[in-house]
Amino acid sequence: MTGRVVAVNLGAVTEAEWAGDPxxxxxxxxxxxxxxxxxxADGVAGDFIGERAHHGGPDQAVYAYAEEDAGWWATELGRDIRPGGFGENLTTYAVDVTGAVIGEQWQIGSALLQVTKPRTPCATFAGFWGVPDLIKRFTVRALPGAYLRVLRAGEVGPGDPVQVVDRxxxxxxxxxxxxxxxxxxxxxxRLLDAPDLPESIREKVRRRLAAR
Structure with missing residues (x-):
């Protein structure tokens, strides 16, 4: 089955005590x-990003999460989770987001995207959902979704096929x-075998390995 975009989602400005931005x-x-x-390359047009110290930028221009993984969480928490509920720009279907290889390229609409890194859960995410132990649960589940670079700017819309054109x-x-x-x-x-992994992560890996 060919993967496709279920929804393209844009962030609205939310003011809340749990917001990570000052x-x-x-x-x-x-x-x-x-x-x-x-x-x-700098992100999705019209999308609001609050805490730019940890979100946005070329290596995190787009965030994708699988509808199938969202469905697991909906069952686990006993509540509906609409597209965009994970803070994702792209809700996908029939795309192996967790199994995506670092550096693989997705053709969607007229844009060309490249898989870069997993999402790291944060306190803002837990506060938004109102689930205090969400960071621990999200980490243990290990279905983080994927950040992507934009290699070629273009338009992406709901229903567009997701084609893996390079892996x-x-x-x-x-x-x-x-x-x-x-x-x-x-x-x-193993992570040092992936040259397209952001250098910030590669450097952290090297430091952790050197400290062993």
């Missing part, structure tokens, strides 16, 4: 839009990076 504003509450949206042979996946950095440190050496 201004008390967050863009984690993302809502589906009806038509195509321009994806650029590196090193095989280091989003799930493996997440488990290595959070749950299974014995996997850390």
């Amino acid at each position: 201004s008390g504003r967050s863009g984690i509450d993302k809502r589906p839009v009806d038509g195509p949206v321009l994806f650029r 590196p042979t090193h095989g280091v996946t989003i799930g493996e990076v997440f488990r290595a950095t959070n749950l299974e440190p014995e996997l850390l050496p």
